[in-house]
Amino acid sequence: MKAAVVRENNDGYVDLIDDWEPRSLAFGEALVDVEYVGICHTDLHVAAGDFGDPNKMGTQNGKFRRVIGHEGVGRVSKLGEGASDYLKLGDRVSIAWFYDACGVCDYCVSGNETFCRNARNSGYTVDGAMAQQCVVNAKYAVKVPEGLDPVQATSITCAGVTMYKSLKVGETKPGQWVSVHGAGGLGSLAVQYAHNVFGAHVAVIDGNDDKLEAARLNGAEVLVNRKKEDVVARVNELTGGVHNAQVTAVNDAAFSQAVNVLRPMGKLVAVALPQGDMSLNIAKTVLDGIEVRGSLVGTRADLKEAFQFGAEGKVTPIVEKVPFSEINSVIDEMKQGSITGRKVIDFTTL
Numbered sequence: 001m002k003a004a005v006v007r008e009n010n011d012g013y014v015d016l017i018d019d020w021e022p023r024s025l026a027f028g029e030a031l032v033d034v035e036y037v038g039i040c041h042t043d044l045h046v047a048a049g050d051f052g053d054p055n056k057m058g059t060q061n062g063k064f065r066r067v068i069g070h071e072g073v074g075r076v077s078k079l080g081e082g083a084s085d086y087l088k089l090g091d092r093v094s095i096a097w098f099y100d101a102c103g104v105c106d107y108c109v110s111g112n113e114t115f116c117r118n119a120r121n122s123g124y125t126v127d128g129a130m131a132q133q134c135v136v137n138a139k140y141a142v143k144v145p146e147g148l149d150p151v152q153a154t155s156i157t158c159a160g161v162t163m164y165k166s167l168k169v170g171e172t173k174p175g176q177w178v179s180v181h182g183a184g185g186l187g188s189l190a191v192q193y194a195h196n197v198f199g200a201h202v203a204v205i206d207g208n209d210d211k212l213e214a215a216r217l218n219g220a221e222v223l224v225n226r227k228k229e230d231v232v233a234r235v236n237e238l239t240g241g242v243h244n245a246q247v248t249a250v251n252d253a254a255f256s257q258a259v260n261v262l263r264p265m266g267k268l269v270a271v272a273l274p275q276g277d278m279s280l281n282i283a284k285t286v287l288d289g290i291e292v293r294g295s296l297v298g299t300r301a302d303l304k305e306a307f308q309f310g311a312e313g314k315v316t317p318i319v320e321k322v323p324f325s326e327i328n329s330v331i332d333e334m335k336q337g338s339i340t341g342r343k344v345i346d347f348t349t350l
């Protein structure tokens with residue numbers, strides 16, 4: 001079977017192999033025939049070893065190699081013992097970064113399961129979706145609703161649910177201003193959820209005019225090209241200061257800018273995962289009562305809600321299908337920041 005695995009030297013790219021075999025099903029697990037998988041910037045961090053070497057976090061057939069991918073969608077093709085209580089053959093499910101968790105700790109029982117200390121992550125601590133077949137935990141694989149295009153559903157599986165959740169973390173209210181720093185896969189969906197679901201006004205910052213134009217078509221009212229304009233001055237001038245700033249740019253400087261576009265009592269919601277430290281103006285943070293919060297993907301309930309807005313047509317991810325053989329060139333395009341929306345690997349044509 002074909003699969004994309006992290007290279008032994010963690011050089012940020014993947015090896016495309018064709019001798020992949022998924023592990024056998026344990027109690028409560030199901031096998032999924034993968035249809036489509038988006039590439040998220042987190043896959044690039046994983047392949048580059050930014051969070052540690054993923055190949056050292058498990059073995060497959062005695063070889064160290066980790067399948068990437070956590071924006072996956074496919075159909076259940078086999079049920080392990082105990083899995084039929086939750087899934088049936090043919091169900092279309094998602095394979096998300098939040099793979100499963102212990103189910104009984106304080107975080108799991110209080111609606112904060114993504115912070116479970118025993119949570120596992122697809123394409124990082126367990127094999128992910130970027131393969132013709134993948135194994136899921138039936139209790140944790142959220143179903144894709146009828147009426148939602150499966151290619152678009154891949155983007156909601158990570159980018160969409162992450163921004164839907166982080167807008168909740170930012171306590172976004174109708175009529176408020178939200179700034180979105182970085183209009184890539186996550187940022188483009190932040191615009192849609194903020195505008196179409198939360199009823200907020202949106203300011204978008206990116207260095208690419210095509211992405212800003214796509215954001216405008218999706219309802220953003222303030223567009224700032226960070227390469228041509230003074231981000232802090234422009235956003236403050238045009239919004240009067242935002243209520244919450246969503247940072248999706250893989251760039252330390254975007255975090256410093258974000259704090260300076262907040263109005264008093266504003267919230268900076270950190271979503272992107274660059275490798276540096278966050279540098280915030282201390283006086284601004286203190287004198288304006290600024291809050292800084294991190295936000296990590298979403299729970300199963302968040303994903304179900306995020307999918308439903310997609311099924312209702314309130315959120316329509318910008319997606320383009322590409323063949324499996326193109327994965328490393330998509331990684332290059334993402335490094336250059338040149339993709340508007342997401343490129344999605346098509347496993348249905350293999």
Ligand SMILES: NC(=O)c1ccc[n+]([C@@H]2O[C@H](COP(=O)([O-])OP(=O)(O)OC[C@H]3O[C@@H](n4cnc5c(N)ncnc54)[C@H](O)[C@@H]3O)[C@@H](O)[C@H]2O)c1
Pocket residue numbers: 039040041042043045158159162181182183184185186187205206207208211226248249250251253254270271272273274295296297298334337
């Ligand atoms: N917190 C979470 O749960 C979570 C979930 C998914 C992804 N992530 C992380 O979020 C980040 C973004 O992921 P993505 O898939 O959207 O990436 P992406 O590559 O699709 O988009 C990043 C965007 O940021 C823009 N950008 C770069 N520097 C900028 C700057 N200084 N100011 C404004 N824009 C700038 C780029 O042009 C690009 O459009 C990654 O670090 C990823 O790992 C976090």
Ligand SMILES: [Zn+2]
Pocket residue numbers: 040041042043070097158159
């Ligand atoms: Zn992701």
Ligand SMILES: [Zn+2]
Pocket residue numbers: 101102103104105106107108113116117118119
């Ligand atoms: Zn737990």
